[in-house]
Every structure is written in structure tokens, then in C-alpha cells.
Amino acid sequence: xxxxxxxxxxxxxxxxxxxxxxxxxxxxxxxxxxxxxxxxxxxxxxxxxxxxxxxxxxxxxxxxxxxxxxxxxxxxxxxxxxxxxxxxxxxxxxxxxxxxxxxxxxxxxxxxxxxxxxxxxxxxxxxxxxxxxxxxxxxxxxxxxxxxxxxxxxxxxx
Numbered sequence: 675x676x677x678x679x680x681x682x683x684x685x686x687x688x689x690x691x692x693x694x695x696x697x698x699x700x701x702x703x704x705x706x707x708x709x710x711x712x713x714x715x716x717x718x719x720x721x722x723x724x725x726x727x728x729x730x731x732x733x734x735x736x737x738x739x740x741x742x743x744x745x746x747x748x749x750x751x752x753x754x755x756x757x758x759x760x761x762x763x764x765x766x767x768x769x770x771x772x773x774x775x776x777x778x779x780x781x782x783x784x785x786x787x788x789x790x791x792x793x794x795x796x797x798x799x800x801x802x803x804x805x806x807x808x809x810x811x812x813x814x815x816x817x818x819x820x821x822x823x824x825x826x827x828x829x830x831x832x
């Protein structure tokens with residue numbers, strides 16, 4: 675029933691819970707996993723969102739050192755994401771589950787739905803941080819967007 679499962683993970687403790695749930699389901703259904711990490715300033719441990727052209731727009735805000743520091747932090751963020759993905763892929767392989775991974779920059783909610791559509795996923799497995807009210811309205815809810823725009827079934831891990 676669930677042959678192709680897209681697993682939307684981040685580098686938080688919730689990301690590990692999402693992966694563990696997906697691995698359990700994949701083992702039971704002999705399914706394949708696509709582990710997806712979306713590089714985004716929305717993620718809790720990402721570098722501050724300072725775009726490289728910020729000093730051109732606002733020269734008083736930063737200098738070359740600030741931009742270089744931001745680039746280094748972003749590269750480290752990317753490296754850590756790939757490390758987590760590779761680790762989860764190896765854990766899946768050890769459990770006899772086929773897994774591949776992608777790391778893409780962009781809007782998490784839209785990227786998750788787009789990749790699920792392109793990969794023809796049967797199920798998206800995603801975490802839910804429990805945001806509601808004003809914080810959900812201001813920060814958005816990736817899981818809420820995915821629930822309403824996904825091309826397939828969605829399992830939300832609490």
C-alpha cells in the first residue's frame with residue numbers, strides 16, 4: 675500500500691522521531707524511503723537569514739566579514755544536513771530498507787509537495803511542532819500546508 679514514502683526531516687529531535695516512524699512503516703510494508711531535508715532559514719538551527727546581496731541593499735548592515743561568516747555558517751548547515759541524511763540512509767540500509775536522499779534549498783512546504791509529486795510518493799511522513807494561533811499565522815505551518823496541498827496521503831508525527 676505504501677511503497678514510496680517521502681520522509682520530510684530536519685535536524686531536530688522531531689526529525690529523528692519522524693525518521694524512526696518512517697523506518698518502522700517501511701519495514702512493515704517493504705517500502706522505499708526518500709529522505710528529504712529542505713535547507714531553509716525557517717529551520718530552528720539554521721544560520722540567520724542574511725542573503726549575500728544584503729550589503730548592496732543596506733551598506734550599513736554588514737561588511738565582507740559578515741557575509742563570509744554567514745556563508746561559512748550556511749555551508750556548515752548544509753554539511754550537517756547531509757551528514758544526518760547519510761546517517762539515516764545507512765540506518766535504513768542496516769534494517770533492510772531501501773532509502774535515497776535529497777537536500778534542497780527553498781520553502782519547505784512547497785518543496786515537500788513538489789518532490790512528493792515528482793517522485794510519485796504514496797505517503798508523506800512529516801513532523802508537527804504544535805504551533806498554533808498567532809505563531810502559526812506569523813511563522814506558518816509546514817505540516818498544515820502539506821496536509822492541504824499534498825498529492826498523496828500524509829502521516830503527521832506528533
